[in-house]
Amino acid sequence: xxxxxxxxxxxxxxxxxxxxxxxxxxxxxxxxxxxxxxxxxxxxxxxxxxxxxxxxxxxxxxxxxxxxxxxxxxxxxxxxxxxxxxxxxxxxxxxxxxxxxxxxxxxxxxxxxxxxxxxxxxxxxxxxxxxxxxxxxxxxxxxxxxxxxxxxxxxxxxxxxxxxxxxxxxxxxxxxxxxxxxxxxxxxxxxxxxxxxxxxxxxxxxxxxxxxxxxxxxxxxxxxxxxxxxxxxxxxxxxxxxxxxxxxxxxxxxxxxxxxxxxxxxxxxxxxxxxxxxxxxxxxxxxxxxxxxxxxxxxxxxxxxxxxxxxxxxxxxxxxxxxxxxxxxxxxxxxxxxxxxxxxxxxxxxxxxxxxxxxxxxxxxxxxxxxxxxxxxxxxxxxxxxxxxxxxxxxxxxx
Amino acid sequence: xxxxxxxxxxxxxxxxxxxxxxxxxxxxxxxxxxxxxxxxxxxxxxxxxxxxxxxxxxxxxxxxxxxxxxxxxxxxxxxxxxxxxxxxxxxxxxxxxxxxxxxxxxxxxxxxxxxxxxxxxxxxxxxxxxxxxxxxxxxxxxxxxxxxxxxxxxxxxxxxxxxxxxxxxxxxxxxxxxxxxxxxxxxxxxxxxxxxxxxxxxxxxxxxxxxxxxxxxxxxxxxxxxxxxxxxxxxxxxxxxxxxxxxxxxxxxxxxxxxxxxxxxxxxxxxxxxxxxxxxxxxxxxxxxxxxxxxxxxxxxxxxxxxxxxxxxxxxxxxxxxxxxxxxxxxxxxxxxxxxxxxxxxxxxxxxxxxxxxxxxxxxxxxxxxxxxxxxxxxxxxxxxxxxxxxxxxxxxxxxx
Numbered sequence: 001x002x003x004x005x006x007x008x009x010x011x012x013x014x015x016x017x018x019x020x021x022x023x024x025x026x027x028x029x030x031x032x033x034x035x036x037x038x039x040x041x042x043x044x045x046x047x048x049x050x051x052x053x054x055x056x057x058x059x060x061x062x063x064x065x066x067x068x069x070x071x072x073x074x075x076x077x078x079x080x081x082x083x084x085x086x087x088x089x090x091x092x093x094x095x096x097x098x099x100x101x102x103x104x105x106x107x108x109x110x111x112x113x114x115x116x117x118x119x120x121x122x123x124x125x126x127x128x129x130x131x132x133x134x135x136x137x138x139x140x141x142x143x144x145x146x147x148x149x150x151x152x153x154x155x156x157x158x159x160x161x162x163x164x165x166x167x168x169x170x171x172x173x174x175x176x177x178x179x180x181x182x183x184x185x186x187x188x189x190x191x192x193x194x195x196x197x198x199x200x201x202x203x204x205x206x207x208x209x210x211x212x213x214x215x216x217x218x219x220x221x222x223x224x225x226x227x228x229x230x231x232x233x234x235x236x237x238x239x240x241x242x243x244x245x246x247x248x249x250x251x252x253x254x255x256x257x258x259x260x261x262x263x264x265x266x267x268x269x270x271x272x273x274x275x276x277x278x279x280x281x282x283x284x285x286x287x288x289x290x291x292x293x294x295x296x297x298x299x300x301x302x303x304x305x306x307x308x309x310x311x312x313x314x315x316x317x318x319x320x321x322x323x324x325x326x327x328x329x330x331x332x333x334x335x336x337x338x339x340x341x342x343x344x345x346x347x348x349x350x351x352x353x354x355x356x357x358x359x360x361x362x363x364x365x366x367x368x369x370x371x372x373x374x375x376x377x378x379x380x381x382x383x384x385x386x387x388x389x390x391x392x393x394x395x396x397x398x399x
Numbered sequence: 400x401x402x403x404x405x406x407x408x409x410x411x412x413x414x415x416x417x418x419x420x421x422x423x424x425x426x427x428x429x430x431x432x433x434x435x436x437x438x439x440x441x442x443x444x445x446x447x448x449x450x451x452x453x454x455x456x457x458x459x460x461x462x463x464x465x466x467x468x469x470x471x472x473x474x475x476x477x478x479x480x481x482x483x484x485x486x487x488x489x490x491x492x493x494x495x496x497x498x499x500x501x502x503x504x505x506x507x508x509x510x511x512x513x514x515x516x517x518x519x520x521x522x523x524x525x526x527x528x529x530x531x532x533x534x535x536x537x538x539x540x541x542x543x544x545x546x547x548x549x550x551x552x553x554x555x556x557x558x559x560x561x562x563x564x565x566x567x568x569x570x571x572x573x574x575x576x577x578x579x580x581x582x583x584x585x586x587x588x589x590x591x592x593x594x595x596x597x598x599x600x601x602x603x604x605x606x607x608x609x610x611x612x613x614x615x616x617x618x619x620x621x622x623x624x625x626x627x628x629x630x631x632x633x634x635x636x637x638x639x640x641x642x643x644x645x646x647x648x649x650x651x652x653x654x655x656x657x658x659x660x661x662x663x664x665x666x667x668x669x670x671x672x673x674x675x676x677x678x679x680x681x682x683x684x685x686x687x688x689x690x691x692x693x694x695x696x697x698x699x700x701x702x703x704x705x706x707x708x709x710x711x712x713x714x715x716x717x718x719x720x721x722x723x724x725x726x727x728x729x730x731x732x733x734x735x736x737x738x739x740x741x742x743x744x745x746x747x748x749x750x751x752x753x754x755x756x757x758x759x760x761x762x763x764x765x766x767x768x769x770x771x772x773x774x775x776x777x778x779x780x781x782x783x784x785x786x787x788x789x790x791x792x793x794x795x796x797x798x799x800x
Binding site: 250338339340341342349352353354356357360361362363366367368371 | 777
């Protein structure tokens with residue numbers, strides 16, 4: 001059986017966002033198919049990494065931890081302000097890029113000690129580690145791209161440094177995995193990677209440990225429209241607020257809930273006030289795993305208006321929790337689901353037309369909810385895991 | 400003796416314009432005239448005109464031995480008159496040969512029988528008038544929208560003066576019996592029932608170009624041989640299908656017109672075979688037995704039931720709401736309003752909201768103007784809500800007068 005050295009991220013609930021969820025699902029899928037994985041992850045002193053193995057009670061996974069202040073979706077500024085960095089300034093790199101470099105060196109050591117056939121990395125912060133491991137053992141390198149700098153910055157490429165690290169990683173990789181065709185085309189257009197080097201492996205969602213309590217247990221008055229994700233340019237919170245304004249002109253009893261944090265949080269609070277809808281737009285802050293599920297269950301419609309979303313696993317999570325879903329067409333998830341609405345993120349008219357319709361027409365709400373649930377039930381991490389195994393085998397047969 | 404009965408359905412809905420929730424109350428135009436015109440012209444060119452030419456050719460080549468029957472909805476005829484009048488002329492030519500029978504159906508291609516018998520009757524009568532006006536011809540045989548049929552309907556239709564009615568030869572109704580006979584509907588007097596032989600019909604309509612089908616490629620001699628083999632175990636083979644099969648569902652470059660051009664000649668090579676129209680079949684053959692359709696059966700999908708139009712909650716809500724307006728609309732006595740209301744009853748609008756086949760994506764997507772059934776529902780409901788406001792206003796005015 002293939003042995004994989006995987007550079008990944010902490011699993012939920014320790015980490016939030018799609019990256020941790022995807023690492024978890026994929027690792028579980030691979031291990032159930034007999035793949036041996038040495039899973040390397042950064043952990044800071046304040047996290048409790050002992051819980052990690054409880055999530056995946058498999059014998060074919062070995063965990064290697066590298067003490068590091070790296071966290072998914074970090075930018076340079078977030079790194080400098082992070083708790084881990086502040087606690088141990090002497091150990092950790094002085095900038096995000098120093099830390100990424102330091103992580104790569106530590107990874108090289110692990111690569112030296114471990115026995116493996118393929119290296120599999122998740123997103124740019126681990127690409128350096130992957131290249132280092134490849135250099136050490138000369139094994140094929142697979143880069144799994146869950147998001148690019150272009151997505152995170154809405155195409156403005158504010159951080160040229162991150163872009164170059166991503167590009168370097170992709171150039172050095174033997175195979176690049178994109179989480180959608182949407183992302184594949186970005187990698188081709190903006191990173192100059194030939195299409196035959198890129199495979200698309202869509203994310204999935206799991207039902208196995210899902211508790212089937214269909215109610216949120218929360219009593220609510222009026223309808224709720226939900227936004228859930230980082231409040232950043234990439235996620236399109238501003239389009240959500242503008243759509244809220246338009247919807248409220250026609251139905252004033254609706255509440256718009258924004259769950260998450262991010263660098264646009266303050267400007268969004270101000271925007272809602274400026275539009276005169278501050279009392280209808282509620283900022284729920286960061287939600288833990290359990291509250292996330294409650295939020296989905298409470299929502300009459302979940303909106304993901306991302307400007308550029310490589311995949312968008314939250315849409316699947318929402319459907320799993322029986323919330324009707326509206327996603328932007330600029331998302332990977334829109335390639336794999338059909339029982340939802342798809343709109344251009346910038347089309348506020350269309351977005352509010354659809355929000356209003358789901359709120360008004362009960363039969364539409366019910367059909368979306370039921371068919372969406374039935375659709376997402378057919379997803380399983382076995383599928384992406386199998387595709388990864390095929391990619392490993394293809395790379396290994398080349399040697 | 401095997402009598403082959405071809406029946407072609409000619410229909411195109413008047414598709415709706417994308418109507419946003421913000422337009423409710425503005426009473427804008429509901430119909431996408433531009434798209435409807437483009438579709439009608441395309442189908443006229445790819446299907447109706449070339450297929451009519453082949454049929455006409457066959458009639459003259461066989462000295463009138465070849466027969467065919469059609470039903471054309473009122474709304475497709477209206478659109479043809481507007482956008483492709485040459486097609487009307489070409490159908491007139493066919494009717495003039497005396498070898499072609501025209502059947503009646505609901506003018507607006509609706510499921511009105513299920514919701515309002517009065518409305519249903521009016522639409523059938525309207526259709527009858529339209530056919531008489533255009534073709535100088537009074538239909539004697541009826542086929543309901545999408546072959547939706549049950550035994551009660553046969554009795555109802557008989558009372559309206561029809562001699563025959565068409566239905567799907569559904570297995571669960573027929574059981575051990577064959578579709579290749581004329582039947583007497585249970586609970587009726589003299590009206591006769593013709594059943595679609597769905598295997599042979601669908602071999603042409605659905606499987607003709609399907610490479611994975613074991614009989615591919617389907618040739619005229621092969622199909623004629625299947626038909627001839629029925630000799631001795633049945634009287635009549637009813638081949639019922641959409642006319643768009645020729646040139647639209649099955650493309651010309653796959654050889655569908657060549658097939659149509661040769662099939663009748665191949666069938667007639669066998670001296671025991673002939674072609675009939677539904678009325679001729681009814682005259683010629685007595686009822687082989689009585690048949691009961693206790694529930695509604697249609698020709699759609701594997702289920703052969705109403706689920707293509709009424710299978711989910713959106714469809715049920717939409718159709719219930721439109722028929723709910725009947726009284727107000729009719730109270731207005733406003734012909735334009737009534738016409739619009741009827742165009743909103745066209746079954747295609749509900750068909751586009753169907754979610755059951757949405758997972759597989761199949762032939763039903765044909766001519767579907769929407770990205771998803773949910774989009775179809777929103778457009779429809781926004782229009783319906785706008786229409787309701789208009790209808791209420793106009794009926795109030797009428798009552799006040």
